[in-house]
Amino acid sequence: MIELKNTVKKFGDFTALDDVTLTIPEGTAFGLLGSNGAGKSTLLRLLTGIYSPDGGTVELDGIAVYNNEEQKRRVFFVNDETVQFGSFTLKGLKDYYKGFYPNFSEEIYKKLVETVKLPENKKLDTFSKGMKRQAVVIVGLSCCTEYLLLDEAFDGLDPTMRIIVKHMLVDAMLDRKLTVVISSHNLKEINEVCDTAALMHQGKIIFSRELDSVKGDIHKIQVSFPEEHTREEFQCEELLHFERSGSIYYMIMRGSEEDIKKKIEPFSPVLFDVIPLTLEEIFIYEMEVLGYDANGIEKE
Amino acid sequence: MTQTVSKRSSSAAVHYGFTLAKRNMKYSILVLCMSLLGLPLSLIAALAECSSNSNDYSYLSEYVDEIYQLTALISAVIVIFLGAYIAINSFAHLYDKRFSDMEYSLPMTTEKRYISGYLSGLAVYILPYILSQIVSVILMIVGINTIDVKRDADPFAEYIPYCKAMIVGGLIVMVMFYTLFVLTMCFCGTKFESGIYGAAANLFMPMLFVCIYQIMDKYGYGLVYDVIEDTFLNRLFSFTSPIGVLYKLYVLVMYPQTIIYVGEPPAKEQYPFFSINSMDGWALECLLFIGLLFVCGLLLYRRRKAEQTGESFISKPIFYVAMFSIMAAVWLFMDYMRTGTAPKIIVTMAVFVIIDCVINKGIKKLLPAFVKYAAVMAGVAAVYFVSVKAMDSFVVNSVPEVSEIAYAEVMGYDHYLVGNGEYVGEYHFEDEDNIRRITELHAEQLSFHDDYAAAVLPAEWFGIKYTYKNGRTMERQYSEPYSSVYEELTRLEYTDEVKKQKIEALTNTLNNYDYTLVIFCGATEENIRLEPENNKDIFTDEFTAGLLDCLTEDILAMTSEDCEGYEEDSYYVNIYANYSEIDSLIENGPAYMCYTITGNHKKAIGYLDSQGILSEDIMAGVSEAANDIAETMNS
Numbered sequence: 010m011i012e013l014k015n016t017v018k019k020f021g022d023f024t025a026l027d028d029v030t031l032t033i034p035e036g037t038a039f040g041l042l043g044s045n046g047a048g049k050s051t052l053l054r055l056l057t058g059i060y061s062p063d064g065g066t067v068e069l070d071g072i073a074v075y076n077n078e079e080q081k082r083r084v085f086f087v088n089d090e091t092v093q094f095g096s097f098t099l100k101g102l103k104d105y106y107k108g109f110y111p112n113f114s115e116e117i118y119k120k121l122v123e124t125v126k127l128p129e130n131k132k133l134d135t136f137s138k139g140m141k142r143q144a145v146v147i148v149g150l151s152c153c154t155e156y157l158l159l160d161e162a163f164d165g166l167d168p169t170m171r172i173i174v175k176h177m178l179v180d181a182m183l184d185r186k187l188t189v190v191i192s193s194h195n196l197k198e199i200n201e202v203c204d205t206a207a208l209m210h211q212g213k214i215i216f217s218r219e220l221d222s223v224k225g226d227i228h229k230i231q232v233s234f235p236e237e238h239t240r241e242e243f244q245c246e247e248l249l250h251f252e253r254s255g256s257i258y259y260m261i262m263r264g265s266e267e268d269i270k271k272k273i274e275p276f277s278p279v280l281f282d283v284i285p286l287t288l289e290e291i292f293i294y295e296m297e298v299l300g301y302d303a304n305g306i307e308k309e
Numbered sequence: 310m311t312q313t314v315s316k317r318s319s320s321a322a323v324h325y326g327f328t329l330a331k332r333n334m335k336y337s338i339l340v341l342c343m344s345l346l347g348l349p350l351s352l353i354a355a356l357a358e359c360s361s362n363s364n365d366y367s368y369l370s371e372y373v374d375e376i377y378q379l380t381a382l383i384s385a386v387i388v389i390f391l392g393a394y395i396a397i398n399s400f401a402h403l404y405d406k407r408f409s410d411m412e413y414s415l416p417m418t419t420e421k422r423y424i425s426g427y428l429s430g431l432a433v434y435i436l437p438y439i440l441s442q443i444v445s446v447i448l449m450i451v452g453i454n455t456i457d458v459k460r461d462a463d464p465f466a467e468y469i470p471y472c473k474a475m476i477v478g479g480l481i482v483m484v485m486f487y488t489l490f491v492l493t494m495c496f497c498g499t500k501f502e503s504g505i506y507g508a509a510a511n512l513f514m515p516m517l518f519v520c521i522y523q524i525m526d527k528y529g530y531g532l533v534y535d536v537i538e539d540t541f542l543n544r545l546f547s548f549t550s551p552i553g554v555l556y557k558l559y560v561l562v563m564y565p566q567t568i569i570y571v572g573e574p575p576a577k578e579q580y581p582f583f584s585i586n587s588m589d590g591w592a593l594e595c596l597l598f599i600g601l602l603f604v605c606g607l608l609l610y611r612r613r614k615a616e617q618t619g620e621s622f623i624s625k626p627i628f629y630v631a632m633f634s635i636m637a638a639v640w641l642f643m644d645y646m647r648t649g650t651a652p653k654i655i656v657t658m659a660v661f662v663i664i665d666c667v668i669n670k671g672i673k674k675l676l677p678a679f680v681k682y683a684a685v686m687a688g689v690a691a692v693y694f695v696s697v698k699a700m701d702s703f704v705v706n707s708v709p710e711v712s713e714i715a716y717a718e719v720m721g722y723d724h725y726l727v728g729n730g731e732y733v734g735e736y737h738f739e740d741e742d743n744i745r746r747i748t749e750l751h752a753e754q755l756s757f758h759d760d761y762a763a764a765v766l767p768a769e770w771f772g773i774k775y776t777y778k779n780g781r782t783m784e785r786q787y788s789e790p791y792s793s794v795y796e797e798l799t800r801l802e803y804t805d806e807v808k809k810q811k812i813e814a815l816t817n818t819l820n821n822y823d824y825t826l827v828i829f830c831g832a833t834e835e836n837i838r839l840e841p842e843n844n845k846d847i848f849t850d851e852f853t854a855g856l857l858d859c860l861t862e863d864i865l866a867m868t869s870e871d872c873e874g875y876e877e878d879s880y881y882v883n884i885y886a887n888y889s890e891i892d893s894l895i896e897n898g899p900a901y902m903c904y905t906i907t908g909n910h911k912k913a914i915g916y917l918d919s920q921g922i923l924s925e926d927i928m929a930g931v932s933e934a935a936n937d938i939a940e941t942m943n944s
Contacts, residue, residue: 020616058413059410059413059414060616090410093408108320109321
């Protein structure tokens with residue numbers, strides 16, 4: 010189990026992670042969502058033991074990761090950059106990591122290489138961005154660590170390869186209870202692979218919940234009233250978004266369907282429909298509340 | 310379980326080392342090539358030189374030989390500099406962000422990553438060199454056995470010590486240079502910065518020694534020069550920087566007799582440097598210093614974080630300490646080179662601003678750089694002033710309290726202490742009154758400091774050594790005594806303590822030495838006469854005992870007033886001791902003079918006269934041998 014307790018990470022004056030507390034249970038596929046600079050990559054680097062926390066703790070099963078060889082051996086980190094592997098061949102990369110991870114499985118490696126049909130003896134410099142990422146993911150999965158951390162995992166992958174990589178991850182999770190932590194801007198991918206997600210903004214965790222509960226907790230409603238109403242009349246903590254188009258009102262609200270219905274009923278709606286929300290919409294509206302929306306940024 | 314964990318972690322560290330070694334392989338090959346152009350090539354030339362069949366090697370003309378030596382030198386320089394590149398490349402994750410995530414995420418502790426990186430780079434660097442040296446040894450053995458060696462040449466005796474010095478010394482230079490660059494790499498952010506700081510670190514110690522040497526030489530009035538030289542130049546300098554190690558190697562190679570000397574180390578005054586026997590101790594000192602650099606590097610590396618990749622890891626205090634040292638070194642070095650103040654300011658300012666701009670990665674902070682420069686130079690001036698003043702007050706002008714001293718020794722040409730000017734006399738004082746007199750004359754000498762007009766005997770010297778009751782010692786030497794000091798030194802010679810020591814020394818020499826004793830007689834030193842073949846006949850046991858008795862009586866009766874005007878006396882007799890035979894005396898000159906019998910030694914002169922030593926027969930018997938002795942003495 011990954012545990013961050015009141016973790017703080019600063020880079021000079023800039024606080025990248027501000028008092029973050031987060032728990033990621035074993036065997037979960039955990040998605041890290043957030044705007045650029047939210048602290049997702051920093052969090053992954055702390056989990057890998059690349060960075061040391063300036064405050065709080067970062068632990069795997071109650072033992073700190075930083076500068077702990079045994080703990081670090083349980084984690085494999087796939088960076089968003091792959092340029093550093095340019096001088097390796099896929100075989101060379103395999104041999105490199107095999108020396109550090111004693112549980113490395115040649116069997117898994119061979120199987121995965123055959124699946125994606127990557128050339129083993131060509132330098133990674135000659136690979137496309139997507140191929141490089143596949144190569145690193147293959148090696149990462151073959152290391153058979155308990156935790157696999159992927160920073161922008163699906164960046165550069167074509168749709169077919171995305172599916173293949175997703176299958177690889179899912180298979181590994183099913184086969185050996187691999188815990189995967191993925192940071193991505195691609196909410197669709199997170200939605201498809203992860204069962205739990207955390208939303209980060211300006212170094213803080215906004216929420217961390219199972220995706221089903223996230224989706225069940227925010228609703229978009231389409232309502233119509235006999236009289237005109239303003240946003241202020243509906244203003245409450247739960248209201249994330251308010252939009253009017255003619256006599257139809259669109260509102261995004263937090264809470265269960267029942268709760269929202271109870272809040273709207275006093276206004277005697279003539280129409281009340283609940284429209285399903287995608288994760289991307291949830292992300293956008295949550296961020297909008299935090300002042301991170303296109304309009305807000307443009308105004309700034 | 311513990312064993313498995315330990316095995317895993319060590320294998321990971323070894324694996325990491327191997328992967329780094331692979332990354333550095335091209336530099337390793339370059340080191341091998343350059344090393345092969347070094348010592349082996351110069352050995353070919355040396356062996357050819359030893360060959361009696363010179364026609365076979367006629368193509369090895371002098372100028373070809375020079376080319377070989379030059380190639381060897383250039384390749385050696387390249388080999389050393391490759392160390393910097395390998396060090397920087399082995400710690401690429403410290404400046405190249407591409408490697409930082411990859412290497413910091415590996416399951417290794419910080420310490421293991423550092424040690425593994427260090428050893429891997431070191432192995433890549435020195436193994437090719439060692440290989441090339443093995444080749445050169447094989448080459449030498451095969452070469453010596455296949456060529457006709459000139460009759461007078463002994464290649465083994467000549468080149469084995471040379472090879473030992475080159476192999477051991479070469480390795481030390483390489484390891485120290487490499488370690489110094491690893492250390493600078495640990496606090497630098499870029500390759501360029503590492504290069505600058507690496508160069509500065511290499512120059513720092515030599516320049517620091519120049520500074521210390523210069524301050525002590527300039528302001529250390531009376532401080533013992535040999536101690537400065539022995540302590541700083543020949544010892545500390547030779548193992549605290551690659552340049553110092555090279556200096557030592559240069560001495561070893563330039564004075565090969567010091568390294569092929571396998572018995573006792575050579576006499577200090579002959580070559581005050583090293584013998585092959587002292588190389589092991591020196592190598593150990595170098596290794597300890599390298600160990601210190603390694604540990605400093607590790608401490609810095611541990612403090613450095615992954616997010617600091619590509620950034621200077623130089624905190625403000627470190628920056629100011631480093632800049633202070635560099636500025637002081639540059640300023641004092643230029644002072645040593647007798648450069649004017651304006652060039653000193655320009656050069657130090659330029660060095661400061663360049664380094665500051667490199668650290669700040671630009672010239673945006675140019676103005677603050679000048680302010681910082683002014684602050685640092687003010688600090689340098691303040692520390693310099695305080696150091697000189699402190700040295701002046703607490704060291705140079707310090708005269709110990711009589712109550713603290715166990716005993717004092719006074720050394721000098723016996724011009725003062727014995728009355729001849731030929732050799733160094735040394736007397737020991739335990740009497741409190743005498744010690745007081747010594748401290749007073751010491752204080753008096755200090756009070757004349759800089760008053761050169763008051764010096765009576767320029768280019769002479771005397772020394773005082775105090776041994777404190779706690780065992781500590783303090784030694785001072787002054788190049789010219791002042792008149793009152795000179796008089797007091799002369800008076801000290803006639804104290805009971807000195808008389809006793811003189812008698813003891815004389816008794817010891819005359820009774821116990823197996824050497825041949827020789828008397829030179831004459832009114833002046835220039836008029837030396839002796840029949841050497843009569844020497845043994847003269848120095849019978851009875852004669853020696855009689856002479857000793859008379860000398861003892863003379864010494865005990867003598868006062869400082871008696872000494873005045875002795876030069877005008879008609880007899881002037883020196884007793885010399887020699888290590889072996891009279892022939893050796895003729896060839897090499899006397900080993901040392903035991904005593905001078907001046908005219909005021911009434912009893913002794915009377916005794917010599919009564920024994921016929923000063924008779925006309927002997928005085929007139931000027932032999933060829935005696936002339937040789939006289940020539941030797943005069944030369």
